[in-house]
Amino acid sequence: MLITLMSAAGIWxxxxxxxxxxxxxxxxxxxxxxxxVSTGVLIVSAAAWIVFLGPCVALLGG
Numbered sequence: 101m102l103i104t105l106m107s108a109a110g111i112w113x114x115x116x117x118x119x120x121x122x123x124x125x126x127x128x129x130x131x132x133x134x135x136x137v138s139t140g141v142l143i144v145s146a147a148a149w150i151v152f153l154g155p156c157v158a159l160l161g162g
Contacts, residue, residue, distance in 0.1 A: 115153065121145060 122145050128138035 118145060118153065
């Protein structure tokens, strides 16, 4: 069922895990204890978008 929902929304539906991870990292920035880990997660996710996901979405999306 999850695969069907992801394919129904197109390329943006397939990328929902990255949105959830980014949102969780942003929420984690508010806590002093998890700020270092959240910063690392945001840096890695931004690098993944710049290097891999952004060009792939641009090629597939047209």
